[in-house]
Amino acid sequence: MTIISASNLIKTYKDSVDSSKSFNAVDGVSLDIHSGEIYGILGPNGAGKTTTLEMLEGLKDIDEGDAFINEINVQDYPYQVKQIIGVQLQANEYFDNMSLYELLNLFSALYNIKNDPIELLKKVNLADKAQAKANELSGGQKQRFSIACALVNNPLVLFLDEPTTGLDPQAKRSLWDLVSNLNKTGMTIVLTTHNMEEAEFLCQRIAIMDYGKIIAEDTPQNLIDQHASDKPKEVIGGNMEDVFIALTGHGLRD
Amino acid sequence: MFNSPRAYLTKVFIQIFLRNKQYILFSLILPLVILGIVGLNDGDRDPIDIGLADNANSDLSKQFVASLASNNLFNLIQESEEVLRDDLINGDLMIALIIPADIGNQANASKIKLLVDKSQVQFIQTIKPILDQSLLSIERQITGNPPMFSLFVEDVKSRSQGYLDFLLPGIMAFMLMNLSIAGSGFNVVEFRRRGILKRLFVTPIKPIDFVIAIVLARMVIVLGQLSIIFGFALFALDANIVGSIINLYLIIMLSVLMFLTLGFSLGSLAKTQESVGVLAAIFIYPQLVLSGVFFPLESLPEYIQPFAEILPLSLVAEAMRSIASDGLNMVDIYLNIIGIGVWIGIGTMISTRLFVWKEVAG
Missing domain, CATH: 3.40.50.300 (P-loop containing nucleotide triphosphate hydrolases)
Structure with a gap:
């Protein structure tokens, strides 16, 4: 249940540098x-x-x-x-x-x-x-x-x-x-x-x-299977951290 | 008005305040000390020191000196002219009379020289008419001429009013302004900055409940604080309150409401704790000077008076003074009450327009 x-939530903010954007x-x-x-x-x-x-x-x-x-x-x-x-x-x-x-x-x-x-x-x-x-x-x-x-x-x-x-x-x-x-x-x-x-x-x-x-x-397992199954980690492939990097693809954000 | 979450929050705000013992002490200490100093010094006026050099040393001059000495407004210091001049230059004396050697020469009026320290111009302007008057009455005593006119001063207010009685309503008005601004503006910005406001609004409490709780709590706090000051002035310093104390408290409550809404406006305008401090200073300090709290508005330059009269603190101080010192009732001060009402309207408008209640923590 x-x-x-x-559905389709949107939140818009003004750009803090350029308020026209x-x-x-x-x-x-x-x-x-x-x-x-x-x-x-x-x-x-x-x-x-x-x-x-x-x-x-x-x-x-x-x-x-x-x-x-x-x-x-x-x-x-x-x-x-x-x-x-x-x-x-x-x-x-x-x-x-x-x-x-x-x-x-x-x-x-x-x-x-x-x-x-x-x-x-x-x-x-x-x-x-x-x-x-x-x-x-x-x-x-x-x-x-x-x-x-x-x-x-x-x-x-x-x-x-x-x-x-x-x-x-x-x-x-x-x-x-x-x-x-x-x-x-x-x-x-x-x-x-x-x-x-x-x-x-x-x-x-x-x-x-x-x-x-x-x-x-x-589910976590499905995500690992789909996005990080090729990463060698223990017996089941990579962990969620690998999924995360595979999907978002970048390092430090702030 | 008193639904349970609101009442509980009000209780908590009062509780938080009462636990801040240091703040309570500090907010009371300044008004108590100022009133104490003024109140204890508010009895008989100190006699004014006047230097006197009698160059004539005649019967007439001695009679003159004796009459002057018997006037308890003055405290005569008899010295030679040179010594008095030195005292004036050194600032030990502000005024000295020099009786010429030829006093009593009926051919022309004797010139009694008045040596003054020009830097004390305000003081001399005040003292000169008193001195003139004294000289005239001494002259009449000596010459035996009956006075043609006499000025009989009748105090229409006919009660003893000291500076304390002038100051007390002003100090109370100033204190209620500070406590109210601190209670709304500062609190809101602080609660918002620390995320406390957001935490409260996670619960189903509405912004209006929060505002009413702050207003009620501050009302209780300010009335409590002012009652301590008021009680001290009334019982320890013997201040005179002519008008109705109930009316006085009604004006106080209305004024607390006004300064709370104005404080909320400051809190809505300012985004940080630092900027609310600066804004509050911009709001408070000019009013300290321009609101007739410590001295009458009439002593301000003419052109600034119309502006000074409509300042929130001026309206409050004058209303409170009219009741406390002049015994006026609420109808007599309707203009002040309307003025306070207008400021409440302005404060409410600014704070409801500008304060983003939904996005309280940015």
Whole structure:
């Protein structure tokens, strides 16, 4: 069953140098995400991953195209959509001088619901940090806390924007376990990443974006078979990183 | 007005403010110190030091000196003319009277020389009429002529008003401006820069809920801060409040609303924390000088007065002063209230037009 469907999404920005020119940060993206899957959007920096996500989340206007989450039109009913989704943003800053416990209470209140902060913190393994301030947390703890914030409304869909960027391997593994466990409860998860291992390990399906367009979409194994089967790696050919380079074809982006 | 997410966010904003003890202390300390200095010095005027050299040393001159000395406006310092001249040059004295040797010569009026330090021109202009008046009454005492006219000063306001009573509404107006601008403009830019605003709008809260929460929270904060200042002036410094305190608070609330909308406008215009600081300075400092907070607007150059009168802070300071010092009611200051209303309209228009609520984090 489809829970997120988007057709031909376009987001246009003015060129920051020459304002008479404009470019499409997202250029005709169509998505069909199934209920209960972990769907990954892969791509180099500036490919349009975050913009696509924020259009689906109702944080950015959709210039052209349509998006539906659980059959609700995002453009027409952004507040209804926000009720049923959880969002973890790239930036994880919160009000100063507030404990994690208080922040979770605040976020629950913004949905006009009550949700036990301790239960939420237990889910992300931070129950002992309930009275700590957000800026006292380590990188991995901060990411886990931001997932706890995204869970306050028991969302149908959880959006994670580069959840493991900047984390050490242990913190990364612990976050993967968390995401897998949430997915096992039936939650649909959409994440962006440029970590190939993460895409391969977590995602049931992957879309690869470049220059605002989706240039490939399939299961990790199918993508490897199609685009990187000739690369010698272990017994099954190359890994997702090889797929990525084969498809986007260039090195550093910024 | 008080749906639950809004009320909760309001509570959180107040809570955040109350936990910032250092900010609370610093924002209170300056107004308290200024009022304290003025308030404690607001009793009797210090007598003015006047140098006096009696070159005549006659009965008449002695009588003159005795009458002058009995006037408690002046503190006479009797020295020789040379010493007084040196004191004037050194700046130890601002004014000196020299009684000529031929005083009392009825053929022509005695010229009493007034030695002054010209750099203190403002002071001398103020003191000269008082001095003239004193000389005249001394002359009448000595000559025994009854005065033909006498100026009887009747204070129509007939209450004691000191500089403190002038300053208090102005300081409160200035403080409410700073607190309101900091609470809207600075907060919005800071929350936007750190991505906090975006995080809030991930939830189904609407921009209007956020704005109302900030306005309500700031209202509580500013009223609390001003009440501390007001209470200090009222109870510790014996300030006189003639008008209705309820009216005063109504004007304060209206003014907080005005400066919050103007602060949101500054926050919408400025993209970075640095530029909001500069914008706020451009907004605040001219008003500090041009709004009659520390001295009356009438002392400004004529051509700038019409402009100064419509500044937001002028409207507020004058309205508050009219109530606190002159006992006027809300109807009497309707022009100020309309002016504040117009600024609220301008602030609301700019901030709603320019602030891109959807794309809060760029």
